[in-house]
Amino acid sequence: xxxxxxxxxxxxxxxxxxxxxxxxxxxxxxxxxxxxxxxxxxxxxxxxxxxxxxxxxxxxxxxxxxxxxxx
Amino acid sequence: xxxxxxxxxxxxxxxxxxxxxxxxxxxxxxxxxxxxxxxxxxxxxxxxxxxxxxxxxxxxxxxxxxxxxxxxxxxxxxxxxxxxxxxxxxxxxxxxxxxxxxxxxxxxxxxxxxxxxxxxxxxxxxxxxxxxxxxxxxxxxxxxxxxxxxxx
Amino acid sequence: xxxxxxxxxxxxxxxxxxxxxxxxxxxxxxxxxxxxxxxxxxxxxxxxxxxxxxxxxxxxxxxxxxxxxxxxxxxxxxxxxxxxxxxxxxxxxxxxxxxxxxxxxxxxxxxxxxxxxxxxxxxxxxxxxxxxxxxxxxxxxxxxxxxxxxxxxxxxxxxxxxxxxxxxxxxxxxxxxxxxxxxxxxxxxxxxxxxxxxxxxxxxxxxxxxxxxxxxxxxxxxxxxxxxxxxxxxxxxxxxxxxxxxxxxxxxxxxxxxxxxxxxxxxxxxxxxxxxxxxxxxxxxxxxxxxxxxxxxxxxxxxxxxxxxxxxxxxxxxxxxxxxxxxxxxxxxxxxxxxxxxxxxxxxxxxxxxxxxxxxxxxxxxxxxxxxxxxxxxxxxxxxxxxxxxxx
Numbered sequence: 001x002x003x004x005x006x007x008x009x010x011x012x013x014x015x016x017x018x019x020x021x022x023x024x025x026x027x028x029x030x031x032x033x034x035x036x037x038x039x040x041x042x043x044x045x046x047x048x049x050x051x052x053x054x055x056x057x058x059x060x061x062x063x064x065x066x067x068x069x070x071x
Numbered sequence: 072x073x074x075x076x077x078x079x080x081x082x083x084x085x086x087x088x089x090x091x092x093x094x095x096x097x098x099x100x101x102x103x104x105x106x107x108x109x110x111x112x113x114x115x116x117x118x119x120x121x122x123x124x125x126x127x128x129x130x131x132x133x134x135x136x137x138x139x140x141x142x143x144x145x146x147x148x149x150x151x152x153x154x155x156x157x158x159x160x161x162x163x164x165x166x167x168x169x170x171x172x173x174x175x176x177x178x179x180x181x182x183x184x185x186x187x188x189x190x191x192x193x194x195x196x197x198x199x200x201x202x203x204x205x206x207x208x209x210x211x212x213x214x215x216x217x218x219x220x221x222x223x
Numbered sequence: 224x225x226x227x228x229x230x231x232x233x234x235x236x237x238x239x240x241x242x243x244x245x246x247x248x249x250x251x252x253x254x255x256x257x258x259x260x261x262x263x264x265x266x267x268x269x270x271x272x273x274x275x276x277x278x279x280x281x282x283x284x285x286x287x288x289x290x291x292x293x294x295x296x297x298x299x300x301x302x303x304x305x306x307x308x309x310x311x312x313x314x315x316x317x318x319x320x321x322x323x324x325x326x327x328x329x330x331x332x333x334x335x336x337x338x339x340x341x342x343x344x345x346x347x348x349x350x351x352x353x354x355x356x357x358x359x360x361x362x363x364x365x366x367x368x369x370x371x372x373x374x375x376x377x378x379x380x381x382x383x384x385x386x387x388x389x390x391x392x393x394x395x396x397x398x399x400x401x402x403x404x405x406x407x408x409x410x411x412x413x414x415x416x417x418x419x420x421x422x423x424x425x426x427x428x429x430x431x432x433x434x435x436x437x438x439x440x441x442x443x444x445x446x447x448x449x450x451x452x453x454x455x456x457x458x459x460x461x462x463x464x465x466x467x468x469x470x471x472x473x474x475x476x477x478x479x480x481x482x483x484x485x486x487x488x489x490x491x492x493x494x495x496x497x498x499x500x501x502x503x504x505x506x507x508x509x510x511x512x513x514x515x516x517x518x519x520x521x522x523x524x525x526x527x528x529x530x531x532x533x534x535x536x537x538x539x540x541x542x543x544x545x546x547x548x549x550x551x552x553x554x555x556x557x558x559x560x561x562x563x564x565x566x567x568x569x570x571x572x573x574x575x576x577x578x579x580x581x582x583x584x585x586x587x588x589x590x591x592x593x594x595x596x597x598x599x600x601x602x603x604x605x606x607x608x609x610x611x612x613x614x615x
Contacts, residue, residue, distance in 0.1 A: 019436040021387050023189045024148045024181045027118045028438050033500040033524045034492050036442075038534060039580065040590055042250040042269050042283070043608045047574075050254065050596065050606065056542055056567055057508040057516040059446035060488030063375050063393035063426045120244050121276070161585070187384050188354075206354065207276035 087185035109141045109223045110195040116148045117158035121207035122190040127167035128212040145172035152176045250610035257603040261291040279348040287340040292333030296460040298473045300328040317458035318405040321412045323470045340366040355380045368402040387434040397424040403457040422452030439493040450482040461561045462552040476562040484510035500524040516542035536576035544569040565600045572598040588612045
């Protein structure tokens with residue numbers, strides 16, 4: 001219930017204070033520098049697995065990362 | 072950009088064109104779509120990956136059409152004109168762009184058409200929009216040739 | 224297995240660019256810890272290919288070569304009777320376990336290991352007519368003592384016609400097999416044949432993405448995971464019943480056979496101007512082993528010219544300890560669960576990141592990054608990531 005409330009709130013909140021970006025206005029949003037991995041998804045996953053191996057937390061970076069016997 | 076046509080554009084009703092709509096005089100004059108032939112208008116940009124893939128296929132079609140009856144017009148919506156020109160030059164060097172392109176850095180033309188995605192192709196006959204294709208489409212060259220056969 | 228870092232090959236379920244492009248990327252990781260601990264060399268390759276406008280296949284392959292040592296309690300007087308090897312010069316074997324060991328023979332230090340891990344990963348994306356996406360994936364990862372198969376799926380739905388808002392729901396399920404040794408510990412050390420133990424891991428995530436304006440976007444995710452089965456590290460020991468003037472038991476650690484966790488993550492990206500882009504991220508994690516953690520991440524990217532991107536970043540991490548953790552040798556007696564794995568302790572960590580990207584020509588990009596990771600546990604690591612990406 002709390003999850004649904006949080007997601008619904010997020011959708012409503014952002015719908016209210018965001019701009020309707022037109023398809024032809026997405027040049028900057030499409031840039032490599034705007035990507036979460038900055039254009040190097042393998043490099044990003046290397047880092048996330050270092051943290052997975054050396055720390056006790058996981059999650060928040062997508063569901064599939066593969067298994068490893070590292071923590 | 073011709074200031075008269077810019078003025079006409081600004082004065083014209085700015086709304087999204089849908090199938091069946093008639094484009095304004097200002098737009099028709101500005102993009103050179105005033106004759107009695109089928110015009111295919113392709114909105115693209117250098118940063119649009121699907122556009123990059125589609126342009127060579129549209130150019131392939133352009134080699135086989137009767138230009139007295141069908142004309143393809145590209146509208147490059149790069150806000151930085153130099154990026155658009157660099158992109159077009161590269162395509163031309165590789166023989167991947169052979170149709171007329173109008174630069175629309177202030178996005179006035181595309182704002183009037185207001186497509187819901189990129190790239191978008193508008194088929195225009197006698198200033199009337201007869202078909203719209205939005206987004207990446209498999210075998211766009213085959214689709215275009217079939218549409219031209221039916222619509223010209 | 225767990226004494227070392229093993230790195231799975233990348234998958235891309237977290238973010239999908241609007242325009243998938245064809246590329247092959249080859250990357251190499253070199254990771255080195257302080258105090259002669261873990262070293263990892265990991266070459267990897269990934270190919271991303273569109274098939275028409277509706278399908279994209281992503282395939283990856285990685286080999287980790289891991290060597291070094293990990294810190295562990297052990298009986299320094301261990302004479303190898305369990306059948307596992309020991310290194311006389313380091314004096315340490317992960318299986319240097321026995322009951323009634325003299326207290327003065329209990330040591331904490333490096334125990335050696337080496338291993339190779341091979342992993343392959345496949346992801347298939349199907350775009351529907353409304354451009355929603357379905358992604359299915361499979362990952363297979365094999366080490367000498369650990370085998371993992373993971374199946375994953377995700378559905379991304381556009382919430383508006385301008386494609387500024389989307390919601391994604393994803394889940395993955397892992398089937399893991401772990402080989403354990405030294406399952407019975409007596410006064411003479413270990414006995415018992417090796418045994419294959421099972422564990423499963425279920426992960427789920429729902430996330431919401433929004434373009435805020437022409438220069439910024441945000442992503443909010445809620446995640447949940449449930450691990451079941453054999454969750455111990457079969458190489459790590461704990462000390463029980465320690466009497467400083469007497470004896471102690473050096474035995475394998477024991478963790479609960481389930482772990483449930485949840486949390487949320489927030490990511491924000493903003494192009495500050497033509498040259499500078501800012502990324503900020505925060506994650507909160509909580510599980511039923513009493514571990515809470517906070518992660519704060521920030522990167523600044525600077526573009527100079529048309530071809531260069533320079534990135535610097537900081538990541539700060541803090542966690543509480545598991546409710547069955549103790550780093551003291553005189554702590555545990557007959558508790559059901561016990562671990563002295565530093566990864567389950569309370570600590571904080573910082574990562575200092577830097578990377579440079581150079582677009583050599585229209586199709587080739589090269590990258591080089593140096594990063595420094597330091598924990599308050601005393602662990603420090605320097606790692607390099609370098610490679611190239613070829614677009615076709």
